[in-house]
Amino acid sequence: MTMLKEGRPTAPAHVNKEHPDPATATRNRALMLEEPLIFEIGSTETTGVDFTPVDKPASRLGGLERKRSIGLPGLSEQETVRHYTRLSRQNYAIDLGLFPLGSCTMKHNPRLNEKVARMPGFADIHPLAPVATVQGALAVIHELAEWLKTLTGMAAVAMSPKAGAHGELCGLLAIRAALEARGDARSVILVPESAHGTNPATAAFCGYKVEDIPATPDGRVDLAALKARLGPDVAAVMITNPNTCGLFERDMKAISDAVHAAGALVYCDGANFNAIVGRVRPGDLGVDAMHINLHKTFSTPHGGGGPGSGPVVLSEALAPYAPLPFVEKLPDGSFALVEEETAGEHHAGSFGRMVAFHGQMGMFTRALTYILSHGADGLRQVSGDAVLNANYILRSLDGVLDAPFGGSGPCMHEALFSDKGLAEGFTTLDIAKGLIDEGFHPMTMYFPLVVHGAMLIEPTETESKAALDQFIMALRSLAERAKAGDEALKGAPYHAPRRRLDETLAARKPVLVWIEEALAEAAE
Numbered sequence: 001m002t003m004l005k006e007g008r009p010t011a012p013a014h015v016n017k018e019h020p021d022p023a024t025a026t027r028n029r030a031l032m033l034e035e036p037l038i039f040e041i042g043s044t045e046t047t048g049v050d051f052t053p054v055d056k057p058a059s060r061l062g063g064l065e066r067k068r069s070i071g072l073p074g075l076s077e078q079e080t081v082r083h084y085t086r087l088s089r090q091n092y093a094i095d096l097g098l099f100p101l102g103s104c105t106m107k108h109n110p111r112l113n114e115k116v117a118r119m120p121g122f123a124d125i126h127p128l129a130p131v132a133t134v135q136g137a138l139a140v141i142h143e144l145a146e147w148l149k150t151l152t153g154m155a156a157v158a159m160s161p162k163a164g165a166h167g168e169l170c171g172l173l174a175i176r177a178a179l180e181a182r183g184d185a186r187s188v189i190l191v192p193e194s195a196h197g198t199n200p201a202t203a204a205f206c207g208y209k210v211e212d213i214p215a216t217p218d219g220r221v222d223l224a225a226l227k228a229r230l231g232p233d234v235a236a237v238m239i240t241n242p243n244t245c246g247l248f249e250r251d252m253k254a255i256s257d258a259v260h261a262a263g264a265l266v267y268c269d270g271a272n273f274n275a276i277v278g279r280v281r282p283g284d285l286g287v288d289a290m291h292i293n294l295h296k297t298f299s300t301p302h303g304g305g306g307p308g309s310g311p312v313v314l315s316e317a318l319a320p321y322a323p324l325p326f327v328e329k330l331p332d333g334s335f336a337l338v339e340e341e342t343a344g345e346h347h348a349g350s351f352g353r354m355v356a357f358h359g360q361m362g363m364f365t366r367a368l369t370y371i372l373s374h375g376a377d378g379l380r381q382v383s384g385d386a387v388l389n390a391n392y393i394l395r396s397l398d399g400v401l402d403a404p405f406g407g408s409g410p411c412m413h414e415a416l417f418s419d420k421g422l423a424e425g426f427t428t429l430d431i432a433k434g435l436i437d438e439g440f441h442p443m444t445m446y447f448p449l450v451v452h453g454a455m456l457i458e459p460t461e462t463e464s465k466a467a468l469d470q471f472i473m474a475l476r477s478l479a480e481r482a483k484a485g486d487e488a489l490k491g492a493p494y495h496a497p498r499r500r501l502d503e504t505l506a507a508r509k510p511v512l513v514w515i516e517e518a519l520a521e522a523a524e
């Protein structure tokens with residue numbers, strides 16, 4: 001905790017020789033305002049609200065009432081608003097600048113999406129409202145579902161999963177239901193080395209044994225190794241395509257054929273669909289289930305754990321096992337919700353529910369707005385521009401940063417670099433911290449695990465050439481400093497509200513409550 005109370009960072013001499021950086025009495029730096037924790041400004045003895053005193057009611061908590069004060073700080077409305085506004089200015093956002101996080105697809109979210117999502121007919125409806133009163137909302141879910149099926153060439157789609165990882169769970173539950181229905185419960189899921197961490201986690205969560213499939217030296221699934229491992233105990237393979245090295249799995253059809261021949265099913269992690277939307281239909285590649293991150297490919301904002309939406313497209317083989325409820329268009333053109341009570345024999349195979357209701361309505365409206373405003377041709381251009389931008393970064397840093405797969409042709413939507421060639425003692429972390437001083441969010445680091453000191457950069461299609469050039473210039477400068485062994489880089493960031501924190505301690509012993517004893521315990 002002491003680190004929070006330390007003085008704000010002072011830049012070393014090299015940062016600005018012309019103008020010294022004098023300390024201010026307030027520790028504010030012009031518009032960059034130093035902000036303490038809310039517990040440090042608000043007294044727990046005061047309240048910002050003028051309540052009428054009430055007689056202490058008789059407790060109905062059976063002796064379980066709180067013994068000590070709840071300890072919430074009391075602030076006036078203005079103090080509260082200022083606190084959160086000041087904090088928000090210390091944050092980085094897609095609306096401030098380029099967000100190069102690989103494997104995340106942080107793209108601009110058009111304001112039109114927000115306007116539509118906030119229309120009262122979508123925003124203010126209740127999931128238990130009678131179906132006859134929410135026909136428009138159901139029509140939106142249905143139309144989006146049709147688009148997703150068309151874009152992926154798949155037979156069905158489950159709209160309710162609320163994130164990519166939740167979609168993976170949905171896909172594996174459908175796969176398990178299909179295998180059990182044919183009396184062939186299998187126990188192993190194969191996951192390539194380069195998989196996103198959520199893939200093995202989901203398989204393990206479902207109770208499967210997870211086994212690795214190695215990558216080839218050019219960063220793709222080793223088809224021969226996969227074929228050699230297939231057998232009667234393998235339920236499915238989970239393959240990310242394009243993969244987390246930013247490469248298209250060219251053998252995808254051969255992989256699917258081999259997996260199907262062995263009686264197993266193919267799960268495709270479609271979080272990187274942004275790179276291929278409008279160009280490749282996963283259904284044509286033999287995929288049985290794939291989640292789509294609406295909050296990546298279809299622009300809706302994300303971060304900090306939500307909100308997200310991860311619809312799962314399903315092949316003919318898996319469609320009968322899709323979760324309930326779902327929207328069905330009736331012959332008279334109206335829409336119905338198929339629930340347990342109404343599913344009937346036709347959907348008797350459903351594995352159950354993923355969520356209490358129907359999924360993320362706000363994300364559905366945003367995604368459909370994005371799709372309709374782009375049209376089919378516009379979506380095709382999205383993937384083209386996203387891939388072009390990533391290759392522009394990859395080639396612009398030729399000879400500056402090591403690109404482990406740069407020699408094996410163009411990348412897809414993200415460019416992957418390693419720490420090879422940095423001076424002794426300099427790491428990917430130093431470059432990431434340097435980027436903060438340069439006014440950028442760092443790239444994804446140390447992922448994928450198959451590359452040493454990985455730096456994974458995904459610019460997306462929404463960045464202009466001018467923005468890319470500025471980012472490349474910053475990265476080039478940092479790479480050159482790290483290669484030349486510029487010691488000052490090891491102290492970066494100098495200009496951020498906080499310097500280098502003890503991230504391991506923060507992850508291992510997070511202090512999530514403001515209680516003096518807890519703080520003392522954590523300090524030990």
Ligand SMILES: *Cc1c(COP(=O)(O)O)cnc(C)c1O
Nearest residue numbers: 103163164165196198269271308
């Ligand atoms: C983002 C991502 C996921 C997980 O999606 P969430 O919505 O964060 O749960 C899975 N796989 C890949 C390749 C991803 O990029």
